[in-house]
Amino acid sequence: xxxxxxxxxxxxxxxxxxxxxxxxxxxxxxxxxxxxxxxxxxxxxxxxxxxxxxxxxxxxxxxxxxxxxxxxxxxxxxxxxxxxxxxxxxxxxxxxxxxxxxxxxxxxxxxxxxxxxxxxxxxxxxxxxxxxxxxxxxxxxxxxxxxxxxxxxxxxxxxxxxxxxxxxxxxxxxxxxxxxxxxxxxxxxxxxxxxxxxxxxxxxxxxxxxxxxxxxxxxxxxxxxxxxxxxxxxxxxxxxxxxxxxxxxxxxxxxxxxxxxxxxxxxxxxxxxxxxxxxxxxxxxxxxxxxxxxxxxxxxxxxxxxxxxxxxxxxxxxxxxxxxxxxxxxxxxxxxxxxxxxxxxxxxxxxxxxxxxxxxxxxxxxxxxxxxxxxxxxxxxxxxxxxxxxxxxxxxxxxxxxxxxxxxxxxxxxxxxxxxxxxxxxxxxxxxxxxxxxxxxxxxxxxxxxxxxxxxxxxxxxxxxxxxxxxxxxxxxxxxxxxxxxxxxxxxxxxxxxxxxxxxxxxxxxxxxxxxxxxxxxxxxxxxxxxxxxxxxxxxxxxxxxxxxxxxxxxxxxxxxxxxxxxxxxxxxxxxxxxxxxxxxxxxxxxxxxxxxxxxxxxxxxxxxxxxxxxxxxxxxxxxxxxxxxxxxxxxxxxxxxxxxxxxxxxxxxxxxxxxxxxxxxxxxxxxx
Amino acid sequence: xxxxxxxxxxxxxxxxxxxxxxxxxxxxxxxxxxxxxxxxxxxxxxxxxxxxxxxxxxxxxxxxxxxxxxxxxxxxxxxxxxxxxxxxxxxxxxxxxxxxxxxxxxxxxxxxxxxxxxxxxxxxxxxxxxxxxxxxxxxxxxxxxxxxxxxxxxxxxxxxxxxxxxxxxxxxxxxxxxxxxxxxxxxxxxxxxxxxxxxxxxxxxxxxxxxxxxxxxxxxxxxxxxxxxxxxxxxxxxxxxxxxxxxxxxxxxxxxxxxxxxxxxxxxxxxxxxxxxxxxxxxxxxxxxxxxxxxxxxxxxx
Numbered sequence: 001x002x003x004x005x006x007x008x009x010x011x012x013x014x015x016x017x018x019x020x021x022x023x024x025x026x027x028x029x030x031x032x033x034x035x036x037x038x039x040x041x042x043x044x045x046x047x048x049x050x051x052x053x054x055x056x057x058x059x060x061x062x063x064x065x066x067x068x069x070x071x072x073x074x075x076x077x078x079x080x081x082x083x084x085x086x087x088x089x090x091x092x093x094x095x096x097x098x099x100x101x102x103x104x105x106x107x108x109x110x111x112x113x114x115x116x117x118x119x120x121x122x123x124x125x126x127x128x129x130x131x132x133x134x135x136x137x138x139x140x141x142x143x144x145x146x147x148x149x150x151x152x153x154x155x156x157x158x159x160x161x162x163x164x165x166x167x168x169x170x171x172x173x174x175x176x177x178x179x180x181x182x183x184x185x186x187x188x189x190x191x192x193x194x195x196x197x198x199x200x201x202x203x204x205x206x207x208x209x210x211x212x213x214x215x216x217x218x219x220x221x222x223x224x225x226x227x228x229x230x231x232x233x234x235x236x237x238x239x240x241x242x243x244x245x246x247x248x249x250x251x252x253x254x255x256x257x258x259x260x261x262x263x264x265x266x267x268x269x270x271x272x273x274x275x276x277x278x279x280x281x282x283x284x285x286x287x288x289x290x291x292x293x294x295x296x297x298x299x300x301x302x303x304x305x306x307x308x309x310x311x312x313x314x315x316x317x318x319x320x321x322x323x324x325x326x327x328x329x330x331x332x333x334x335x336x337x338x339x340x341x342x343x344x345x346x347x348x349x350x351x352x353x354x355x356x357x358x359x360x361x362x363x364x365x366x367x368x369x370x371x372x373x374x375x376x377x378x379x380x381x382x383x384x385x386x387x388x389x390x391x392x393x394x395x396x397x398x399x400x401x402x403x404x405x406x407x408x409x410x411x412x413x414x415x416x417x418x419x420x421x422x423x424x425x426x427x428x429x430x431x432x433x434x435x436x437x438x439x440x441x442x443x444x445x446x447x448x449x450x451x452x453x454x455x456x457x458x459x460x461x462x463x464x465x466x467x468x469x470x471x472x473x474x475x476x477x478x479x480x481x482x483x484x485x486x487x488x489x490x491x492x493x494x495x496x497x498x499x500x501x502x503x504x505x506x507x508x509x510x511x512x513x514x515x516x517x518x519x520x521x522x523x524x525x526x527x528x529x530x531x532x533x534x535x536x537x538x539x540x541x542x543x544x545x546x547x548x549x550x551x552x553x554x555x556x557x558x559x560x561x562x563x564x565x566x567x568x569x570x571x572x573x574x575x576x577x578x579x580x581x582x583x584x585x586x587x588x589x590x591x592x593x594x595x596x597x598x599x600x601x602x603x604x605x606x607x608x609x610x611x612x613x614x615x616x617x618x619x620x621x622x623x624x625x626x627x628x629x630x631x632x633x634x635x636x637x638x639x640x641x642x643x644x645x646x647x648x649x650x651x652x653x654x655x656x657x658x659x660x661x662x663x664x665x666x667x668x669x670x671x672x673x
Numbered sequence: 674x675x676x677x678x679x680x681x682x683x684x685x686x687x688x689x690x691x692x693x694x695x696x697x698x699x700x701x702x703x704x705x706x707x708x709x710x711x712x713x714x715x716x717x718x719x720x721x722x723x724x725x726x727x728x729x730x731x732x733x734x735x736x737x738x739x740x741x742x743x744x745x746x747x748x749x750x751x752x753x754x755x756x757x758x759x760x761x762x763x764x765x766x767x768x769x770x771x772x773x774x775x776x777x778x779x780x781x782x783x784x785x786x787x788x789x790x791x792x793x794x795x796x797x798x799x800x801x802x803x804x805x806x807x808x809x810x811x812x813x814x815x816x817x818x819x820x821x822x823x824x825x826x827x828x829x830x831x832x833x834x835x836x837x838x839x840x841x842x843x844x845x846x847x848x849x850x851x852x853x854x855x856x857x858x859x860x861x862x863x864x865x866x867x868x869x870x871x872x873x874x875x876x877x878x879x880x881x882x883x884x885x886x887x888x889x890x891x892x893x894x895x896x897x898x899x900x901x902x903x904x905x906x907x908x909x910x911x912x913x914x915x916x917x918x919x920x921x922x923x924x925x926x927x928x929x930x931x932x933x934x935x936x937x938x939x940x941x942x943x944x945x946x947x948x949x950x951x952x953x954x955x956x957x958x959x960x961x962x963x964x965x966x967x968x969x970x971x972x973x974x975x
Contacts (some may be wrong), residue, residue: 354828354837354838356838356840357836357839358838359838360839361839479858480858481858481889486858586891607731
């Protein structure tokens with residue numbers, strides 16, 4: 001015989017204002033099976049929890065119903081209290097009379113009746129609850145980090161320093177990401193490479209980090225604690241074990257006019273190349289799309305140029321190298337794939353969007369973007385740190401910066417603020433002022449968003465001490481007359497149109513996720529927003545977790561982030577991963593689906609509707625070991641307990657623990673409908 | 674092809690040569706113009722500054738008549754008429770309340786089924802025919818195609834038949850006629866519009882900048898598809914010269930005249946003599962030897 005205790009919470013005024021809580025407690029007393037029913041001001045407080053514990057012990061309760069807030073809020077609290085008194089935690093349930101009743105109603109009388117009904121349904125449910133125990137699954141205590149920018153580097157180092165092995169996969173030939181391209185960083189103007197490259201070397205030399213550069217994630221299977229990842233190691237055409245990084249091969253390559261990705265097209269590289277001198281690993285890579293030998297092979301012609309192979313004393317050049325697929329077992333994955341910049345040209349992220357025709361769709365040579373300016377300002381850049389414009393190599397005496405290009409513009413499909421531009425434009429005006437003393441920097445801005453430690457001071461410094469002229473307004477048109485860029489705009493503070501000439505224009509274009517993020521997200525079963533940024537599990541309380549357990553997100557692939565943000569996120573993912581790896585076994589909620597092997601017909605409707613890929617095929621064999629049937633099996637490590645399979649199963653062979661058909665049916669019956 | 678035709682006041686007055694040249698070329702393009710019966714003012718310039726409702730209802734009346742005539746689409750050669758008719762159609766389409774209000778004023782059962790076409794849209798669809806009919810192609814005639822503000826904008830109203838910030842349809846049509854469009858910067862700038870009388874100084878300043886840029890780009894003539902643009906750029910050249918804003922003479926042609934010349938149509942029929950700035954320099958550069966006065970005939974009426 002069930003012995004249920006009902007505990008009605010006033011939640012201060014939250015419930016008590018609209019619902020007569022005492023009446024609810026009284027109204028539940030005559031429900032068959034209820035042996036104890038009380039109300040209290042704050043049930044979640046320590047005295048409130050003690051009331052629950054005491055009643056369990058003294059009245060020998062077999063089930064507890066707490067009529068209070070949403071189970072999201074305090075189910076854990078009361079289940080812990082019940083367990084403390086010796087009752088199985090899953091025999092305690094919440095009846096939500098706050099979000100579902102008091103907060104949404106005004107009529108006290110009717111709300112009280114409804115609160116009694118809600119509580120009674122849960123009483124009926126609890127009568128059918130059975131003790132459940134948490135699921136324990138083994139954990140592979142190694143992590144995969146995808147992306148070798150500053151976020152990926154930080155996450156890898158933190159996890160490895162915490163004593164766990166890390167596999168770091170980077171798409172490009174070197175780690176370092178966009179940060180390695182930057183000249184100096186806001187708000188302290190310290191040299192980007194000086195603070196980054198030691199971290200890159202640390203990654204390379206760390207005994208617990210395995211670096212796969214020039215590699216991509218091919219496929220991901222499994223679930224939290226038990227992922228199986230296949231990594232494609234793209235063919236560099238260079239044998240890593242033989243190459244000593246002398247660089248003789250890059251010296252002799254005849255194809256020297258390839259726009260350098262690292263220099264954003266402002267510099268040139270060879271077909272066999274190291275992207276930048278501090279690259280990690282310091283290994284050359286043959287760009288097979290640009291190498292004469294491979295271009296000839298593609299046309300079915302014999303190999304001609306082998307100059308790099310001839311120059312290599314170690315015999316490290318291997319033109320016949322193939323992509324290799326490597327499988328790694330990991331327990332957690334950190335996604336840190338970073339960003340790309342929006343381009344104003346006619347090729348847009350979506351067909352229905354237009355680029356900036358008023359700025360010539362990117363056809364004016366001296367209109368560049370922020371990363372290109374970083375390369376011009378960088379000592380390691382194509383101009384050795386001199387600010388020279390691309391068209392004729394002259395020093396621009398009048399430079400104009402335009403903020404919010406693409407960002408905050410719904411017509412361009414990017415309603416969001418790219419966050420970093422206000423600060424890096426202020427930095428650019430300073431770098432320009434330091435290098436071109438008689439130059440004039442003008443900035444067109446919409447708002448200056450300088451929220452961050454030392455940020456406001458930094459942007460004020462650009463204006464007040466470094467001579468940048470800030471104009472609040474937009475540029476409506478830009479065109480080239482001779483070698484001058486004509487600019488028409490509007491000053492919204494003066495309320496007047498502005499026309500000016502510029503020698504060079506720098507566009508602070510929007511941050512967008514890397515191309516291919518959607519494909520990767522689908523491989524990982526993590527969701528992404530309409531822009532392609534990876535969704536976090538909760539915007540405030542779970543900012544570095546994704547909605548797939550065991551997969552975490554750091555840096556600008558989640559939203560526009562600056563370096564401090566990206567690093568903080570990366571360290572946060574590392575702490576999450578290390579927390580997950582703290583135990584050999586992983587505990588999961590037991591509210592997962594289970595298939596009745598006797599009745600499952602193997603139609604696999606459940607497999608098709610499962611959003612988490614939790615349904616597997618299981619062979620049923622006879623005594624001789626022959627497969628007689630194939631049925632569905634729900635992997636408890638992957639199942640998130642959503643119940644979609646249970647609702648779908650035509651033969652009612654799937655049951656979700658804690659939400660069985662019997663329990664739900666009892667709830668409905670309690671309403672008397 | 675049969676298409677509704679809304680001339681508007683300009684084509685019957687200020688820019689008769691636009692209508693003359695349009696009518697002269699459509700025969701060659703297998704197109705028949707059916708004039709909207711008893712058409713009235715489109716509301717341009719004045720109505721939309723005075724009353725939003727009037728600015729929608731006036732063009733709606735003309736569209737309603739076209740609808741009653743069974744015309745699926747209407748050509749409005751004047752850019753201002755086009756903008757008013759197309760805007761009214763666009764606004765009524767998205768606002769059931771406004772549609773109802775307009776219908777009550779018009780005392781008609783207007784369903785808003787008539788599509789509004791600009792001259793660029795119509796001729797763009799005939800580029801192949803224009804090319805085939807160009808018996809007298811305008812070899813070596815460098816033209817600066819001037820769109821102004823209303824022909825391709827805003828894109829919500831035009832339906833995006835051309836790029837609002839980097840259009841190409843007028844260049845394509847001129848190329849089909851054998852002319853050579855130049856690359857220049859002020860294709861979409863404002864000419865001063867309806868301010869010709871009230872703020873002549875502004876019109877002179879804006880229009881002179883357009884002509885100077887066209888000249889700097891090496892154009893022999895500016896091509897327009899709007900009576901207002903034509904008036905500001907052609908008629909106001911004298912005022913520009915008097916005020917020291919502009920030197921020289923830049924012929925300003927209607928797009929339909931360019932197409933007509935390439936088809937070998939008599940310059941007089943095309944109204945080439947009706948401009949304030951002589952078009953003789955253009956005539957001299959074309960394969961024909963006609964003059965603005967139309968004394969010499971370079972071909973039969975198409």
